Amino acid sequence: MRRAVAVGIALIGLLVLTGCGDQALWTRWRAERDLWHARRDVDRLQLNPRLATDRDYARVERRFAIIAERYPASRWGRAGQSPAAFDVGLVSGRAAIAAARIEELRGRLPAALESYARIERDYPGVFPVALEATVARARLLGRTGREREALEAWARVASGFPLVDAASGEAFLPVPDAALRVANARRAAGDPAGADSVLAVSERRIEKELMRQHGKRAAPDLWTRLSDTRAARGHWEESLDALRAALSDTASNRVAPWIVLGLARRSLEAGRPDSALAYTSWAERGFDEIVRPGAILLSARVWEARGTTDSALVAYQRFLDAYSDAPNASAEAMFRRGVLFEGQGRWEQARTEFRALAAVQPTDSLSLEGLTRIVRHHAERGERDVAAREGKRALETLDQMMAAQRDETVQANVRRTRADILVAMGDAAAAYDALVDLWRRYPATAIGIGSALRGADLAENQLNDRNRAIMLYREVVERARDAGARRRAMAALTRLGAERS
Amino acid sequence: MNLFEQIAVAWQSLIRVFAAMRRGRLWAPFALLAASEALVVLALVWFAHPLLSWFMVPLLRQVSGETTLRYPNLFRVLPGLYAQADVFIGAVVGAIVVGAATVMFADFFHGTKPSASAGFGEAWRRSLALILANLPFNLLVFGLGHWSQDFLTSRSSGQLVQGIVYFLILGISVVLQSLFFYVSALVVLERRSVLSALAGLPETWARGFWAATFIGGLLITPLLPIHYISDRAGVIVDRGVPELTGWVVAVQGLIGLALWFLLTGSATLVYLSLVRREDT
Numbered sequence: 001m002r003r004a005v006a007v008g009i010a011l012i013g014l015l016v017l018t019g020c021g022d023q024a025l026w027t028r029w030r031a032e033r034d035l036w037h038a039r040r041d042v043d044r045l046q047l048n049p050r051l052a053t054d055r056d057y058a059r060v061e062r063r064f065a066i067i068a069e070r071y072p073a074s075r076w077g078r079a080g081q082s083p084a085a086f087d088v089g090l091v092s093g094r095a096a097i098a099a100a101r102i103e104e105l106r107g108r109l110p111a112a113l114e115s116y117a118r119i120e121r122d123y124p125g126v127f128p129v130a131l132e133a134t135v136a137r138a139r140l141l142g143r144t145g146r147e148r149e150a151l152e153a154w155a156r157v158a159s160g161f162p163l164v165d166a167a168s169g170e171a172f173l174p175v176p177d178a179a180l181r182v183a184n185a186r187r188a189a190g191d192p193a194g195a196d197s198v199l200a201v202s203e204r205r206i207e208k209e210l211m212r213q214h215g216k217r218a219a220p221d222l223w224t225r226l227s228d229t230r231a232a233r234g235h236w237e238e239s240l241d242a243l244r245a246a247l248s249d250t251a252s253n254r255v256a257p258w259i260v261l262g263l264a265r266r267s268l269e270a271g272r273p274d275s276a277l278a279y280t281s282w283a284e285r286g287f288d289e290i291v292r293p294g295a296i297l298l299s300a301r302v303w304e305a306r307g308t309t310d311s312a313l314v315a316y317q318r319f320l321d322a323y324s325d326a327p328n329a330s331a332e333a334m335f336r337r338g339v340l341f342e343g344q345g346r347w348e349q350a351r352t353e354f355r356a357l358a359a360v361q362p363t364d365s366l367s368l369e370g371l372t373r374i375v376r377h378h379a380e381r382g383e384r385d386v387a388a389r390e391g392k393r394a395l396e397t398l399d400q401m402m403a404a405q406r407d408e409t410v411q412a413n414v415r416r417t418r419a420d421i422l423v424a425m426g427d428a429a430a431a432y433d434a435l436v437d438l439w440r441r442y443p444a445t446a447i448g449i450g451s452a453l454r455g456a457d458l459a460e461n462q463l464n465d466r467n468r469a470i471m472l473y474r475e476v477v478e479r480a481r482d483a484g485a486r487r488r489a490m491a492a493l494t495r496l497g498a499e500r501s
Numbered sequence: 502m503n504l505f506e507q508i509a510v511a512w513q514s515l516i517r518v519f520a521a522m523r524r525g526r527l528w529a530p531f532a533l534l535a536a537s538e539a540l541v542v543l544a545l546v547w548f549a550h551p552l553l554s555w556f557m558v559p560l561l562r563q564v565s566g567e568t569t570l571r572y573p574n575l576f577r578v579l580p581g582l583y584a585q586a587d588v589f590i591g592a593v594v595g596a597i598v599v600g601a602a603t604v605m606f607a608d609f610f611h612g613t614k615p616s617a618s619a620g621f622g623e624a625w626r627r628s629l630a631l632i633l634a635n636l637p638f639n640l641l642v643f644g645l646g647h648w649s650q651d652f653l654t655s656r657s658s659g660q661l662v663q664g665i666v667y668f669l670i671l672g673i674s675v676v677l678q679s680l681f682f683y684v685s686a687l688v689v690l691e692r693r694s695v696l697s698a699l700a701g702l703p704e705t706w707a708r709g710f711w712a713a714t715f716i717g718g719l720l721i722t723p724l725l726p727i728h729y730i731s732d733r734a735g736v737i738v739d740r741g742v743p744e745l746t747g748w749v750v751a752v753q754g755l756i757g758l759a760l761w762f763l764l765t766g767s768a769t770l771v772y773l774s775l776v777r778r779e780d781t
Contacts, residue, residue, distance in 0.1 A: 021551025025558065025570070029549035032572035036743070 024084035031071050031091040038063040038095065042102075054106060061102040067095035073122035077129070086126065086167060093119060093129025097136065104140060113140055127172070131161050135174050145483025151185050154178045158202060163209045164218045171221035176202055180232055196233055203229045219251040224262060236270035257287040264298050268305060276302045293323045297333065309340050316340075328364065331357060335366040338373070347377065362401060363410045368417040371397070376424040384426070391425040412438070412447050419451065428462040436472070449485045452476050456492065470498045502775060504711045510775055511712035511767065515719070518606075518766030522759070527609060527766070529617035530601040530624075531758055537594045538754045541586045545579060546747045573743035580731035583750045584646075587757070592639040593632060599765050600624035600631040600689045606769035607690055623689055630688050633695045638681035642674055675717040680706065682713035685765075686772040709776040716767050720760050727753045 041060045045052040073096070076089035100115035116137035123129040138153035157178035164171055179202035186195040206226045213219045223246030230239035243263045246252050252259060264279035280302060283295035300315035316333040324330050338353035354370030361367050371394045378387035398418050405411060415438050422431035435455030442448030452472050460469035473496070476489035502510070521527055548557035549570070561569050565582060568574050575582075601624035605615035624631060649670045653663055683705040687698040730737075731753060734746045 021554035022558065023551055025554055026549045026551050029570075029572055036573055 022084060024082050024088065027071065028084045028087045028091070031067065031088050034067045034070070035064075035091050035095050038067060038098070042098070057102050057106050061099050061106070064095045064099035064102065068092050068099060071095075073119075076126075077123040078125045081125070083167070089123060089126040090129060093123045093126050093133070096122075097129065097132055100133070100136065104136075109140065109144055113137060113144075116140065127161060128165060128167075131157065131172055131174060134160075135178070138178075143481060143483075145486065147185075147483070151182060154182050154185075155198075158182055158198070163205060163222065164213060169217040171218040171225070173221060173225065176206060176222075176225035176229060180228060183232055199229050199233045203233070215250045217251060219249045220246055220255045220259065223249060223252070224259070227262070227266060231266060231269065236266070236272075240266055240270065240275075257283060257291040260286065261291050261294055261298065264295070264302070268298070268302055273302050273306045293319065293326055293329055296322070297329055300333070300336065304336070304340070309344060313337055313340055327361060331361045331364040331366045334360070335370055338370055342373070342377065351377075358397065362397070363405060363407070363413070365413050368398075368413055372417055372420045372424060375421050379424050379426065387425055391421050394421050412442055412445065415441070416447055416451065419454075423454075423458070428458055432458050432463060432468070439472070439475070443479055444481060446482070449476065449480045449482050452480070453485060453488060456489070460492075460496070466496060470496055474498075502708065507709060507712040507775065508715045511715045511771055514712075514767040514770040514774070515716060515763065517610075517770060518763050521606075521609065521766060522762060524609070524615075526615055526617065527602070527605055528762070530598045530605065530620060531762055534590070534594055534598045534761060535754070535758050537590050538587065538758070539751075541590065542583060542747065542750055542754065545575070545582055545586075546744075548575065573738050576738050576743035576746040577735045579746045580734050580750055580753070583753070587754075588639060588643050588646075592636065595761070596631040596635040596685070597624045597628050599635075599685045599761070600627055602762070602765045603685050603689050603769050606766045607686075607773060610770055610773055627688055627692070630693075630695050630698070631685060634684045634688050634698045635681065637699070638677055638684070641677050645670055645673060645677075671721060675714060675721060678717045679710055679713035682717070682768050683709060683772045683776055686769055686776075690769075690772070690777075705772075705776045709771050712771045712775060713768070716764065716771070720763055723756055723760065724753075727756055 038060065041063060045056055045060060071088050071092040073089070073092060076085060076092050078089070081089070096115070096119045100112050100119065103115060104112035116133045119133035120130050120137065123133070134153055134157050138150050138157060141147075141150035141153055155178070157174055158176075158181075161172055161175050163175050179198055183195040183198045183202075186192075186198060203226065206222055206229065210219065210222050210226065213222055223242050227239045227242035227246070230236075230242060240263060243259055243266060246259050247256060247263075260279055260283040264276045264283060267273070267276035267279055277299060280295045280299035283291045284299070296315060296319040300312045300319065303309075303312035303315055316337045319333045320330055320337075334353050334357040338350045338357070341347070341350035341353060351374055354374055357364070357367045357370050375387050375391045375394060378384075378390060395418060398414050398421070401414050402411060405414065415434065419431055419434035419438060422434055425431075432455050435451040435458065438451035439448050439455060442451075452475060456469040456472035456476070459465045459472065470493065473489040473492045477486050477493065480486050480489070544553055544557055545561075547553055548561055558570060561575070561582075564585070565578050569578055601617070601620035603620075604623045605617065605620040608615040608619070649666050653666060656662070680702065684698050684702060687693045687701050687705070688695075691698075691701075693701060727749070731746070731749050734749070737743070737745050737749070
């Protein structure tokens with residue numbers, strides 16, 4: 001009997017203790033687990049996107065949607081909760097955004113736009129989620145040609161969100177970036193005063209926030225964005241001041257090398273190459289290895305900007321001597337050396353650089369550009385035989401590459417280069433076929449859309465085949481997702497008198 | 502006995518203890534160890550559940566930091582956390598379990614029926630002595646592990662140095678284990694006090710050190726692949742299923758349990774055959 005009582009008391013004690021644990025922490029653990037496993041499903045799809053069917057995407061989208069439903073915004077999306085509860089809201093919101101992104105990926109754009117808008121409304125207390133949803137919506141509106149609404153959404157990002165995430169202490173970088181975007185759009189629309197007004201408001205906001213953030217985690221990012229905003233207003237000295245102030249902020253110790261590199265870049269933009277060289281020299285020698293490659297490359301660009309080609313060539317060579325194994329950067333250094341040699345009239349050396357680049361990094365886009373330049377160089381000088389010979393040689397290389405490479409991006413770049421070389425060789429009919437092939441293969445990409453427009457232009461002006469040009473322009477109007485490309489195609493159809501099918 | 506004779510006896514002992522693994526009764530003390538280890542693994546994997554979080558969360562926060570409380574970070578450090586907990590389980594529960602098992606193995610090898618209650622009764626009575634007599638070994642191994650970790654972290658050593666230090670630590674652990682190999686037998690079979698048992702160790706080295714080293718060295722090898730896998734918990738988490746590290750740790754625990762059985766059984770048998778003096 002006593003034993004039964006003792007067991008009973010122990011059980012009651014256990015049940016009491018059960019209530020002592022943190023329910024929100026348990027919910028956060030489960031929510032993070034669900035989100036992690038759903039993301040793994042996406043990773044698996046991305047391993048080979050071509051094999052993934054719409055049903056696969058729908059299944060993953062459903063998984064994210066279930067997470068958002070299981071931890072509803074009405075319960076977890078409010079402000080002023082415990083940190084663990086806030087994190088649940090964050091997970092729930094990110095799952096909802098992931099579901100919307102997959103909708104977007106599946107081409108269900110109106111549904112995706114509606115989802116983003118709903119997330120923005122449902123998670124008012126979880127700023128990172130609301131902000132991410134607004135940014136995604138603004139991007140999608142821009143992509144679908146609804147520029148006025150996109151601009152409104154960007155303006156809401158710029159003014160409707162705090163500059164710093166109170167939970168993590170990190171800066172919300174899309175906020176100042178949105179102001180820059182809105183200003184650019186206004187300037188492009190012929191409203192420089194409006195653009196400057198937007199930037200001035202953003203600048204004041206960042207300055208005010210920096211008074212609170214001195215020495216804190218967000219400070220370096222805010223100083224950098226303040227510098228960008230001032231640069232966008234043309235206030236170069238103040239822009240450089242902001243970066244110098246960033247250097248003196250105690251929170252910037254870890255990012256000081258990048259700030260110095262930023263000072264070099266900004267000095268170059270401000271038309272002060274001597275200062276830029278001083279900063280690149282500091283970045284190269286004043287810190288450890290981490291920014292040295294970037295500093296050497298930038299110093300080469302500064303020498304180029306100053307018109308001191310020999311010094312630029314030396315700087316690029318210095319980079320190659322030390323960092324020949326840095327894939328993209330070394331390709332840039334070799335390519336720029338080729339371009340500089342070509343500019344100096346030292347064609348043999350230029351061609352050697354382009355060929356060396358093609359041999360060392362054949363799939364790099366600059367390497368492909370180098371191949372095209374070789375053919376174009378001879379074609380522009382009327383050396384048709386040499387151009388044809390070099391073109392034939394390049395096309396053989398590209399065909400081998402297409403057979404050997406399975407990477408979709410490489411395949412697209414190689415096909416585009418093939419078309420470029422055919423254009424440079426003057427073989428308009430083959431070039432037209434290559435461009436149409438690109439458009440058919442990659443209709444949803446910038447490469448595909450650009451190829452369609454170039455193909456139409458080629459048909460109209462070199463093949464003198466109006467019908468083929470009209471056919472391609474119509475396809476762009478009907479199928480291209482890029483609003484700018486659709487407008488260009490529509491204008492061409494109007495010019496050709498074929499705006500109606 | 503010379504080195505080769507000791508190794509021959511150790512090998513025969515291992516074979517006999519291996520055969521004795523079929524005897525369910527001899528596993529009784531190790532069931533307690535298994536239960537303790539299973540509880541630790543479950544408490545770690547389910548730390549966030551409200552039933553456990555009230556004490557597990559502050560503990561994990563203290564030992565491993567706030568980030569461990571986020572999924573799937575716990576699984577990256579799970580083998581390390583389990584290893585730390587295992588040292589304490591081994592030092593307390595393990596010492597008593599080994600004491601009880603030594604009594605039962607001695608009965609078994611003497612041809613009498615081993616009794617779990619007799620084994621546990623004797624071990625419980627001598628529990629403090631068992632824990633304290635094994636404490637120097639456990640502290641030395643714990644300290645060695647910590648020192649090697651700090652050494653490697655502070656120097657950001659390369660793979661070769663890490664490998665050398667790892668095998669060096671293993672070697673030293675085997676030697677330390679050999680030095681304390683018969684301490685539990687001295688406490689429960691000879692009923693010696695803590696100080697008397699520790700003072701009696703040099704005598705056991707003269708008669709059974711090489712046998713102990715051979716058994717220790719041989720039985721550490723099954724742990725190497727499982728250590729290799731659990732050291733790569735981060736990779737399992739990033740490229741696979743995080744929960745898999747829980748199963749890796751569970752398998753590690755099961756293998757460890759079998760090794761505890763073999764070590765205790767062979768230590769008892771070697772002690773009875775080689776080390777025990779007729780006049781004691």
